[in-house]
Amino acid sequence: MEFLVRQFNRMPADEESRRLREELRPRERQVAQRLREAGxxxxxxxxxxxxxxxxxxxxxxxxxxxxxxxxxxxxxWLEIEIEPLAVHPQERKASAAPAAGSGPE
Amino acid sequence: MEFLVRQFNRMPADEESRRLREELRPRERQVAQRLREAGxxxxxxxxxxxxxxxxxxxxxxxxxxxxxxxxxxxxxWLEIEIEPLAVHPQERKASAAPAAGSGPE
Amino acid sequence: MEFLVRQFNRMPADEESRRLREELRPRERQVAQRLREAGxxxxxxxxxxxxxxxxxxxxxxxxxxxxxxxxxxxxxWLEIEIEPLAVHPQERKASAAPAAGSGPE
Amino acid sequence: MEFLVRQFNRMPADEESRRLREELRPRERQVAQRLREAGxxxxxxxxxxxxxxxxxxxxxxxxxxxxxxxxxxxxxWLEIEIEPLAVHPQERKASAAPAAGSGPE
Amino acid sequence: MEFLVRQFNRMPADEESRRLREELRPRERQVAQRLREAGxxxxxxxxxxxxxxxxxxxxxxxxxxxxxxxxxxxxxWLEIEIEPLAVHPQERKASAAPAAGSGPE
Amino acid sequence: MEFLVRQFNRMPADEESRRLREELRPRERQVAQRLREAGxxxxxxxxxxxxxxxxxxxxxxxxxxxxxxxxxxxxxWLEIEIEPLAVHPQERKASAAPAAGSGPE
Amino acid sequence: MEFLVRQFNRMPADEESRRLREELRPRERQVAQRLREAGxxxxxxxxxxxxxxxxxxxxxxxxxxxxxxxxxxxxxWLEIEIEPLAVHPQERKASAAPAAGSGPE
Amino acid sequence: MEFLVRQFNRMPADEESRRLREELRPRERQVAQRLREAGxxxxxxxxxxxxxxxxxxxxxxxxxxxxxxxxxxxxxWLEIEIEPLAVHPQERKASAAPAAGSGPE
Amino acid sequence: MEFLVRQFNRMPADEESRRLREELRPRERQVAQRLREAGxxxxxxxxxxxxxxxxxxxxxxxxxxxxxxxxxxxxxWLEIEIEPLAVHPQERKASAAPAAGSGPE
Amino acid sequence: MEFLVRQFNRMPADEESRRLREELRPRERQVAQRLREAGxxxxxxxxxxxxxxxxxxxxxxxxxxxxxxxxxxxxxWLEIEIEPLAVHPQERKASAAPAAGSGPE
Incomplete structure (x- = not known):
């Protein structure tokens, strides 16, 4: 099932938070990359x-x-909104169940 | 440049509109397919x-x-909202300019 | 997967629509009952x-x-909003996957 | 009478609040379980x-x-919205007054 | 239980609707008066x-x-919003269960 | 003239504010009671x-x-919204000017 | 007591409504002028x-x-929002009760 | 004084309105061009x-x-929102009163 | 040109802010009075x-x-919304350009 | 491509922030001027x-x-909203692709 996810970054703009964000960034990319590899x-x-x-x-x-x-x-620090996406009739024609993310491109 | 486009279908639910929508559907699919082929x-x-x-x-x-x-x-009969999408830093790493729609999957 | 679904009835209040709603009601109940039986x-x-x-x-x-x-x-004539529901940590404890709709009552 | 209740958790994301939430969690589950047992x-x-x-x-x-x-x-720390729910005509048929929470499943 | 109820009158402003509203008014008052007498x-x-x-x-x-x-x-033709009202701590003191509508006046 | 008044309590949920609210509560009730007595x-x-x-x-x-x-x-600490209320035609009939708060009950 | 009143004109833009608005305009001005003379x-x-x-x-x-x-x-055909206005402390100084509409100018 | 003006076109999508819009278009462009020439x-x-x-x-x-x-x-058929624009401090520097519409390009 | 201006006071309710507001009040009134005298x-x-x-x-x-x-x-500490006001046709009749603020009273 | 960009300044109103804004102002103008020169x-x-x-x-x-x-x-400290602008049919006539920002003035 596909989802459109909005990720609002609510971390404040002060100096302390800026440093914390820099510290978290490498691990944030690592976890994101793992989620990519998991499809x-x-x-x-x-x-x-x-x-x-x-x-x-x-x-x-x-x-x-x-x-x-x-x-x-x-x-x-993320405010997240998740929107479930149904398969569009025009994309059902292309293939029974189009590969996630690729669509009929 | 990539865009997220919401297409609200505002055609009324009465019988006459229902018939008009059926009439338009084949051409709607044709035009949509042409836009796909144009990338x-x-x-x-x-x-x-x-x-x-x-x-x-x-x-x-x-x-x-x-x-x-x-x-x-x-x-x-469409109410359309267009949202421009910037390339995310995590996807800039994957490739200088990721192929439209495919992303680093 | 569970969903909370809001169904706004947008059928106008005029006499013609009132009669149409009465006509549709039996079949509406039939289809609803079939959806209940399908869980x-x-x-x-x-x-x-x-x-x-x-x-x-x-x-x-x-x-x-x-x-x-x-x-x-x-x-x-329905304007529908669908909200996906995730399993709450407190209900994960009750049973690995609580039966739909019953919950740990 | 049945109610749909939205519970927005407005506790800030800082370290001190994170520890407070961990401290409160056992009692939160206790009270929640008591409310379940009370129906x-x-x-x-x-x-x-x-x-x-x-x-x-x-x-x-x-x-x-x-x-x-x-x-x-x-x-x-909860921002709560309470929505009263009336018995739906389709569920009145199933039983004079359907048991709370179970509905005609 | 007390409720605050907003009743938005969505009847259109055309001549035909104006006449219909005049026709309905006596019965509207009758039903309203019956609801008053029922408390x-x-x-x-x-x-x-x-x-x-x-x-x-x-x-x-x-x-x-x-x-x-x-x-x-x-x-x-009414769009209705119902808001349930809980007994306020200050009015619980006045009387165990204040008579509906009168309050501690 | 009658008014519907919404009083949103914006006092924060931290410990210091909790103590301040407890301190203010007796005087808050005193002033509220005086306003009741003044009608x-x-x-x-x-x-x-x-x-x-x-x-x-x-x-x-x-x-x-x-x-x-x-x-x-x-x-x-209160965010207040004031809504003026006009006398309803149905309550004008009951008495020239219904006593505040009691209405035609 | 002073009020700020927003008057949204919801009359449709079709030809028939345009003629009706022209017909009503003289009487609209008459009534408005009477309200001015009444202060x-x-x-x-x-x-x-x-x-x-x-x-x-x-x-x-x-x-x-x-x-x-x-x-x-x-x-x-008017959708009206009424906002009650309280006397501002700065205008209380000018005169016990400033003449309506003129203010302390 | 400069203004940002949003012009929402509320003309319905039916055939009759489509023909009316085509009829009005030449005059619409004429009037728009006159407003351009008037600055x-x-x-x-x-x-x-x-x-x-x-x-x-x-x-x-x-x-x-x-x-x-x-x-x-x-x-x-236009729903119009007008937003007044004040001169920005950065553009006050460029010239006492920058020519309308050109800005410091 | 006349404007309707909403001035939301966003100064927090804590003790320190309360003292600052008291300090600023005399100068606030002075500046306001100067703006009155300037029309x-x-x-x-x-x-x-x-x-x-x-x-x-x-x-x-x-x-x-x-x-x-x-x-x-x-x-x-003010959040300000400015709404430009155009001269109403009914007030154009009263005088070519009605004196600001007085209107045809 | 042209964009309308709203820049909400969310820097708090306290004294420390006021000083920080004064410090940043010269560099803010420098960067803005560079963006002007880059068109x-x-x-x-x-x-x-x-x-x-x-x-x-x-x-x-x-x-x-x-x-x-x-x-x-x-x-x-800026909350930014970006709105993409398409070329209007009336400005397509003026020149195949009107120079950015100048338009057919």
């Missing part, structure tokens, strides 16, 4: 002009997705 | 429980995207 | 003071749920 | 991607429900 | 500058309230 | 699941009401 | 780019104001 | 995916702007 | 139940208004 | 009554724009 994180975009992100995720169900997202080191 | 329409999902859709589009700029969307037969 | 529709409440409803649904994924909801005769 | 807390779900919850509660009236919720140790 | 409708105010109303209602539970409101002839 | 505070309800309140007030005009509300010790 | 309508502005208006009104209480506004021929 | 309309953009527009206008005051906008043939 | 501040009302204000201002253009408002000592 | 920042307005700004920007795509905006020293 859970399919695409990630930056909301321009912000520190927020939008991701295309795929998971067996939303509880598996919740566990994946809450494993991100930045999770305590 | 503009990358993915299309159904907002579950509705007749609305969310699409991942790619175009040189937003005026080209506008012209593509306004070529859809259903355009007069 | 998809678990609970249904009336939003007090309105013609809207809130339902607890369960389905393998959101595309299956979409197909179930769009099979309702009233679907063209 | 007040029927179901509890996690809003995926967040620390928020949605609960199906049942109580004689909303003042009894208020007292139950305000007995939760986390209450001072 | 369900306690107070009714006009939202100034509009055709909308706010009422203080009392009922055993919200399903009883729903049935009372849906018995109003204008119900099909 | 200004007619009814007070708890918004269930919160520390917020809804009150039915009556005052000669809104400046008098403002002065009454700003005399509450908790005023600096 | 109820103090100032009237156009919301630029629209057919909406904002007015500064003064009335003994909000029920008197409601009756004045509902006497406007355009009332059935 | 009132400085820039006009299309909100991508819609029939709405955003314009940069300049006028002596907002009443002059209102008269200019209400002279557009499409005015009855 | 810029025409009227000022208190939003009842709050520390917020609504003002009727008049200035040559919105940049002049911005400079006037930013000269208020409380400016750093 | 990226076309126009900048002050939202009257606030510390917020609205800018007309032009960039090859939104990732280039994101990098430009995140180079502003105030970026960590």
């Amino acid at each position: 859970i994180l399919r695409r990630l975009w930056r909301v321009p002009g912000t520190q927020h992100a939008i991701g295309l995720y795929e998971a067996e169900d939303v509880t598996v997705l919740h566990d994946a997202l809450s494993s991100l080191p930045m999770f305590p | 503009i329409l990358r993915r299309l999902w159904r907002v579950p429980g509705t007749q609305h859709a969310i699409g991942l589009y790619e175009a040189e700029d937003v005026t080209v995207l506008h012209d593509a969307l306004s070529s859809l037969p259903m355009f007069p | 998809i529709l678990r609970r249904l409440w009336r939003v007090p003071g309105t013609q809207h409803a809130i339902g607890l649904y369960e389905a393998e994924d959101v595309t299956v749920l979409h197909d179930a909801l769009s099979s309702l005769p009233m679907f063209p | 007040i807390l029927r179901r509890l779900w996690r809003v995926p991607g967040t620390q928020h919850a949605i609960g199906l509660y049942e109580a004689e009236d909303v003042t009894v429900l208020h007292d139950a919720l305000s007995s939760l140790p986390m209450f001072p | 369900i409708l306690r107070r009714l105010w006009r939202v100034p500058g509009t055709q909308h109303a706010i009422g203080l209602y009392e009922a055993e539970d919200v399903t009883v309230l729903h049935d009372a409101l849906s018995s109003l002839p204008m119900f099909p | 200004i505070l007619r009814r007070l309800w708890r918004v269930p699941g919160t520390q917020h309140a809804i009150g039915l007030y009556e005052a000669e005009d809104v400046t008098v009401l403002h002065d009454a509300l700003s005399s509450l010790p908790m005023f600096p | 109820i309508l103090r100032r009237l502005w156009r919301v630029p780019g629209t057919q909406h208006a904002i007015g500064l009104y003064e009335a003994e209480d909000v029920t008197v104001l409601h009756d004045a506004l509902s006497s406007l021929p355009m009332f059935p | 009132i309309l400085r820039r006009l953009w299309r909100v991508p995916g819609t029939q709405h527009a955003i314009g940069l206008y300049e006028a002596e005051d907002v009443t002059v702007l209102h008269d200019a906008l209400s002279s557009l043939p499409m005015f009855p | 810029i501040l025409r009227r000022l009302w208190r939003v009842p139940g709050t520390q917020h204000a609504i003002g009727l201002y008049e200035a040559e253009d919105v940049t002049v208004l911005h400079d006037a408002l930013s000269s208020l000592p409380m400016f750093p | 990226i920042l076309r126009r900048l307005w002050r939202v009257p009554g606030t510390q917020h700004a609205i800018g007309l920007y032009e960039a090859e795509d939104v990732t280039v724009l994101h990098d430009a905006l995140s180079s502003l020293p105030m970026f960590p």
Whole structure:
């Protein structure tokens, strides 16, 4: 099942938080890369002009997705909105069940 | 440049509109397929429980995207919201400019 | 996977629509009952003071749920919002995977 | 009477609050379990991607429900929205007054 | 249990609707008066500058309230929001259970 | 003139504020009781699941009401919304000018 | 007592409504002028780019104001929001009770 | 004085309206061109995916702007929001009063 | 040109801020009085139940208004919304250009 | 491609932040001027009554724009909303591709 996930970064802008974010960044990338390799994180975009992100995720169900997202080191400072995506009729034609993330491109 | 596009279908639910939608459907699919072949329409999902859709589009700029969307037969009945997507730092690492729609999957 | 589904009834209040709703009601109940027997529709409440409803649904994924909801005769006049529900840590303890809709009551 | 209750966890993400939440967690579960045994807390779900919850509660009236919720140790940090649920006509048929939380499943 | 009920009058402003409203008015008052005598409708105010109303209602539970409101002839044209009211600690002191609608005045 | 007043309690949930609220509570009740005796505070309800309140007030005009509300010790921490209430046509019939708060019950 | 009143003109843009508005305009101005002479309508502005208006009104209480506004021929097509205004401390100094609409100028 | 003006096109999507829009288009362009020559309309953009527009206008005051906008043939079907723009400190430096619309490019 | 200006007072409710507000108050009144004498501040009302204000201002253009408002000592703690007001057709009749703030009273 | 960019200044109003803003101002102007010279920042307005700004920007795509905006020293304290602008049909006539920011003035 595919999900569109908005990740609002609510970490304050003060100096202490800036340092904490730098410390967390390597592990954040590591966990994100692991989610990519597991086929859970399919695409990630930056909301321009912000520190927020939008991701295309795929998971067996939303509880598996919740566990994946809450494993991100930045999770305590993220405000997350999850939107489930149904297969569009036009993409059902392309293949019985299109490979996650690739779609009929 | 990639865009997330919400397409709200505002065609009324009465019988006359239902017939018009059936008439337009083949041409709507034709135009959508042409946009896919042009690399503009990358993915299309159904907002579950509705007749609305969310699409991942790619175009040189937003005026080209506008012209593509306004070529859809259903355009007069669509309320469309376009959100530009910036490349995320984590995906810049994967490749200088990741192929549209595929991402580092 | 469980979902909370809000079903706003947007059928107008004029006389013609009132008659149409009466005509559709028996088939609406039939389809709803079939969804109950399939274990998809678990609970249904009336939003007090309105013609809207809130339902607890369960389905393998959101595309299956979409197909179930769009099979309702009233679907063209329903504005539907679907909210995916993750298993709460407190209910994970009760049983590995609590039976849909019953919960640890 | 049944209620849908949204429980937004507004405790900040700093280290001190994280420790306080860990301290409160055992008592929070104790009180929640007592509310289950009293037939007040029927179901509890996690809003995926967040620390928020949605609960199906049942109580004689909303003042009894208020007292139950305000007995939760986390209450001072919870922003709560309560939505009363009326019995749906389709569930009135199943039984004069369906057992709380079970519904006609 | 007490409820604050907002009743938005969505009947259109055209001539035909104006005549229908005049026809319904006597029966609307009759039903409202019956609800007063049953102790369900306690107070009714006009939202100034509009055709909308706010009422203080009392009922055993919200399903009883729903049935009372849906018995109003204008119900099909009313958009209704129901807000349950809990007894305030300051009014619990006045009397164990203050008579509905009167309060400690 | 009658007013519906929403009083959102914005005092933070930390320990220091909790103690301050306990200190202010006796004087808060004293002032509230004085407003009752002056016929200004007619009814007070708890918004269930919160520390917020809804009150039915009556005052000669809104400046008098403002002065009454700003005399509450908790005023600096209250976010207040005031809604003026016009006499409903159905209550004009009952008595030329219904006694505040009692209505035609 | 002074009020800020927003008057949204919801009359549709079709030809028939345009003619009706022209017919009502003379009487609308007459009634408005009567309200000025009664000291109820103090100032009237156009919301630029629209057919909406904002007015500064003064009335003994909000029920008197409601009756004045509902006497406007355009009332059935107006969506009205009324905001009560309290005397500002800075204007209390100028004069015990500043003349409506003139203020301390 | 400069203004940012959003022009939402609320003309319905039915066939009759489509023909009316085609009829009005030449005159709409004529009036727009006159406003350009008068230095009132400085820039006009299309909100991508819609029939709405955003314009940069300049006028002596907002009443002059209102008269200019209400002279557009499409005015009855436009929902317009006007936002006044103050000169930014950084552009005050460039020139005492930068030529409207050109800015320091 | 006339403007309706909402001034939300966002100064926190703690003791330190309370003292700062008392210190600033005399200068705040001085500056406000200067703006009155300059014909810029025409009227000022208190939003009842709050520390917020609504003002009727008049200035040559919105940049002049911005400079006037930013000269208020409380400016750093004010969240301000400015709404430009166009002359209403009914007030154009009264006098070619009605004196600011007085209107045709 | 042109963009309308809203820059909300979320720096708190306390004394420490005021000093930090003064320190950052020279570099903020330097970076802004560099963006002007690069043809990226076309126009900048002050939202009257606030510390917020609205800018007309032009960039090859939104990732280039994101990098430009995140180079502003105030970026960590800015909440930014980016709106892509399509070329309006009326401005396509003026020139095949109107020079950025100038438009057909």
